[in-house]
Amino acid sequence: MITQQPIVIRIAALGLMTISSLIALSGCIDSSGGNSDNGGGAKNEPTLPSPEEIETKVIDVSDSAKTAYLNITGGKIEQSAGDSKPDNWHISFAGKQIRTNTAQGVRGFLGADAPEEFYDGDGNIDPQAVRDASPDDYRDRLIGSFEEIDASIKPAIAGDVPQDGPGDFFYRLDMSSMPPKLVENDDYGWLIRGRDGETYARMRATHFFFDMGGNEDIQYTFTMDLQPGDAGGFESHSNAADIEFSGELKRYRTDEKCFDFSEYDHQDKSPGEADCDSAEWDLKIFRDPTAAMGEDMTLLINGGFDRNGAPRPGDAAALGSLPWSDLADKHSAQDVHGYPDEFKQDSVQSIAADDWFVDIEGDNQHSRTIFPTYRVYVIDTDAAADDAPRYAFQIIDYYDEEDNPGHITARYVELP
Incomplete structure (x- = not known):
């Protein structure tokens, strides 16, 4: 098995100066670490063990x-x-x-x-x-x-964010005005298997806004249709159709929000936000402002491994990205191309x-x-x-x- 490179999102077709400018605007890199040039001389090599x-x-x-x-x-x-x-x-x-x-x-x-x-x-x-x-x-x-x-986590939900097109990630780069912004890319979505291994959600971003030159927090909304484990397809009632996972992430500090869609019924329990410190969540949006651009905002699932290399308790997995036009017209998760062989879980080396x-x-x-x-x-x-x-x-x-x-x-x- 060839080791996968720990690239989460590829920012394609951007020149070096443009990337540097975007990083500076977004605050994605912590610049407080100082210069590692060591006075302009050669860096001392560590003494290796014998x-x-x-x-x-x-x-x-x-x-x-x-x-x-x-x-x-x-x-x-x-x-x-x-x-x-x-x-x-x-x-x-x-x-x-x-x-x-x-x-x-x-x-x-x-x-x-x-x-x-x-x-x-x-x-x-x-x-x-x-x-x-x-x-x-x-x-x-x-x-x-x-x-x-x-x-170096490799999320199951990953994709490209090129400069000259929408790409296939949940946000896209909007260069129509300066400073640039990250906005939703609703042309693509994912089929998400819940942590119970039985519930499915077809999901896409319907709102995302990050002004890379501003001071506002990051806004997000993911909309999904659910197929519970005992159903033959995506359901249309209010606890399963057009469910929204929405909120804000802090711009300047590490932040995370979690969502639970695996456990609900038609009457008493609707999907909603969950405690990220518990095991009872399916989907997590994670913000790390000190990480490199492309790794500072990720969608994670309760399946595979966490960022510290520990196994997650759930069995969640993701399939995609897929054109939303293809995903939206499917009657059930089982009708989606790639089911079940192409599901992936979050991984870490x-x-x-x-x-x-x-x-x-x-x-x-x-x-x-x-x-x-x-x-x-x-x-x-x-x-x-x-x-x-x-x-x-x-x-x-x-x-x-x-x-x-x-x-x-x-x-x-x-x-x-």
Whole structure:
């Protein structure tokens, strides 16, 4: 699988000066960080760790009733069953599932993708190349500079915002007057599957306004028609047709608003705004004024992974973008082109994506089926603290010396 680039929206056909001007007008970049030129001289390169500093641990995950917990700073491994957990841990292991302790601010992001030689010319895994790989061949991948690694979310709801046309995102760039503005693009929409995996919404932006030279907050309205799980098509009653998710986002600070459309009935509960801190939301509009242009306003869904690399609790997904003229005349979600194979969920290049291994069918010569991809992850032990230890982390085996599965060998090294 070829790693997708973390591009959320492409601002096409704009010259360099125009992009710089738009960013300055919109306040999308925090300019308080100072100059990194360091007096005009060459930037000092960080001292990289040496191979002798690499730690190796074997984690027993053969008991499906237990979870193993690694404290990466102390090297301690503890086993627990049920809801019992140790007080201080950074990474958990349950079968082939690896998670970071996001509740205590631990994050695990992709630092180096799988080696290119693992793929054939079509971008598919080459089984023989993976089987032939040796941990010694990819040890030095741990010893690199990972200074810029951070979360890069790829929303399922994405698109283009070109200068010379409407594009296919939920807003478009209006250059008819200066300063430029971002306004709704109601020519395109999405089919959204709710977090329950059964409710569907066909949705488009019917109002959006962001004056890139003004001081006003950002206005938005998304209008949707709903198909509940027990219905055969989009319904026309007042709790399901022309439902609006609307409001304002703060211009100069991080802000988010959420909407719940999965749980309602004809009489008592209509779709409406939801608490973003809960699990009971389907759609989120998110504003980060410090992010780069194109990543500062996103629509997220309760499915896949969040911005910190943690799995979301819901099963929401999105299909599109699609011309609204095509989407609007469909009787049901099942009639939409691409259903159900082309649904996507929010993704992030994270250790929680379970891409540290590939499963290759065994044969008479090869009893092993689980092989490491030798991806390197950066484990940040406290994302809120700039001075917290960070580690390069890599899985190199899933078997013990007698080819018994469920014995994960991991190696890691603290980064400068």
